[in-house]
Amino acid sequence: MSVVVQKYGGSSVADAEGIKRVARRIVDARKNDNQVVVVVSAMGDTTDELIDLAEQVSPMPAGREFDMLLTAGERIAMALLAMAIKNLGHEAQSFTGSQAGVITDSVHNKARIIDVTPGRIRESLEAGNIAIVAGFQGVSADSKDITTLGRGGSDTTAVALAAALDAEVCEIYTDVDGIFTADPRVVKKATKIDWISFEDMLELAASGSKVLLHRCVEYARRYNIPIHVRSSFSGLPGTWVSNEKPELQGGKQVEHAIISGVAHDVSAAQVTVRGVPDKPQATAKLFRALADAHLSVDMVDVKASPVCPDLADISFLVPRDELSQALRALKGVRSSVSFTWLGHDTEIAKLSLVGMGVRTTPGIAATFIEALSAEGVDVHLVTSSGINIEAVVPQHQVDIAVRAVHTCFGLDRSDGEAKVYAGTGR
């Protein structure tokens, strides 16, 4: 009997009706002779409501207690889902992250999974149950405290469990139909992708596509777990993300795409540090300060200062909600690094073209920049690495930029417009 892991997001279980609908879908999967493990997020707006309560009692909620608070949301959803399944005549048991053996490090609010020991889940499956597991949470190896995995944590829980249970597939149910070649809200002619490689999906995720987050795809690639992203509201096949292209329903067998898609991201801010002594130690000290604050940076650009050849200007992107932390970390090393100027810009967007073709097709950067210039887009910065090429553009020009690149690289669908919203959804 093969194991299937399914994950349902908060919008799929937003209310009692949603929970009952999802329960029926789970029971259908069980009837196909599979052992079914379901990972579930908190219902609808529960997490936001809990965050709101926390802010009412404390302006800066502490990590450990904040995690304890937030994990209540998944606990509610999973117990209700198990009840709804039992009400359909099937056996189900729910498990917290800790009970399911999701072991993490101790970084509260964005812990990383370091091991999964799903002994209780296996026992429950072998006893004939459908196992329901709380997404987004685990227990720290050191302190035995409850932790949360941060944004997209439930997807990561699902993939990690799929790996530990040697599952055939990890199905990620969401409110969109799959992964698209661009955000259909911006590009009406965006196409649903039937299959995408782990590598291209990693790049899309790193570049702002929010249907699957980077860490989840990375985990799936490491353990070679095929992901099937699909809608919990329709029965349609979605997008497969895997190493090898599977035999797809309908027999549509196209070659590996040259270009997988165009992603954009308006959630980043650009930080610029000027007048840094042009020595590796100084640059290292800057980035060490950011790493110590658990901040990650993107699109790093180091160039000689136009005003003094012994100094360098460094710029990079950080998630906008971590900007103030980043600035604080940099100010903390200002005297020891002795840079001259620190600035930031939140009115920017990142645009990424992703696909194997970026590496193999000559002149692609030129075509990319020409397409943007032709539309009058003011390109701040371009970097290219492996299978992507990225640009920082002014935020107010991002829609024009995405459409220009999507058209230029032949991604527009020929059969009309995409009917559903999808792509960079929640």
Add this chain to the structure above:
Amino acid sequence: MSVVVQKYGGSSVADAEGIKRVARRIVDARKNDNQVVVVVSAMGDTTDELIDLAEQVSPMPAGREFDMLLTAGERIAMALLAMAIKNLGHEAQSFTGSQAGVITDSVHNKARIIDVTPGRIRESLEAGNIAIVAGFQGVSADSKDITTLGRGGSDTTAVALAAALDAEVCEIYTDVDGIFTADPRVVKKATKIDWISFEDMLELAASGSKVLLHRCVEYARRYNIPIHVRSSFSGLPGTWVSNEKPELQGGKQVEHAIISGVAHDVSAAQVTVRGVPDKPQATAKLFRALADAHLSVDMVDVKASPVCPDLADISFLVPRDELSQALRALKGVRSSVSFTWLGHDTEIAKLSLVGMGVRTTPGIAATFIEALSAEGVDVHLVTSSGINIEAVVPQHQVDIAVRAVHTCFGLDRSDGEAKVYAGTGR
């Protein structure tokens, strides 16, 4: 340094303001050089809202999942309370029942505590923290599943932790000023009791006084933990429940009361089984059936049938919300016991007079019944055991009955009327 355990009910932490108010009170206790352990219930109506959700997805929510669901409520409250305390500059850590070492049997929805191993709480206290513990919940010794302790479970958690930590006192904070000689909603001249013995309190609790539940008092008596029931809204001393009368503030030192109070209970139903073969085996089989369904009975009365000397009529009280279970259990043994008639009455009330004097004062039953008769109360059934005397009366006459007995036994206060609602509160 002595340990103080404080318990706050749902009405004390109903919203963010309530949580902040309670946090200040806890910090005050900590400043008095105590190690403070706080047991907290779910916020306000949270539990009812969760029950409502459960009923929307399943008409008969299952025990294990229902417990998993309900325990989310305390988890939210405890995390918020810990945050609010930290915001006042004190260190606090919250713990689930499982983390606090509350080990129970496996009877979901009304588990019993079988052991408390508060190693993590001790460590947390020794590290200088205020420890916040989720009330009402534990973890089963056998299956490691989350359990809940049923009604009044948070009080029991508090007393059990106080015992395990050798605490000086267990303070139960509630929305009433203490234990009263009768329900002040019914008897305006009811008096707040400064001190009451465990024995009398056990009887009052068994008789319908809802401020403290029986199992909690029983636990406190077994481990000799003084309980101080008091209001979380005022700073006034409340009612001490203990073995030995303590030195009370204000030096009010009256003798052990002859009569502690009058309790009443409108939550019971009377079950009558007629035509039971008058043999111990038959009666035993009836009560075994009820015990197997985890149902407890009260005020058992067995008498010879007026129609046939070889048969007996048996009546007893059960909690009204367990009536249908009780009737189902009895119907299940109808053929093997061969009784002739099964009936029930939900329009009854139980009235209890409690105090050492019941055992030691001659003629007390006569006075009790005369007081009721003088007011025209239709007494169905009277039993007396040890320190109480109880009567079943029609529900519509219960207020008259309580007032008659309260006056007759000299419990009315002479200095006017009780100003606050208290007594049989929630």
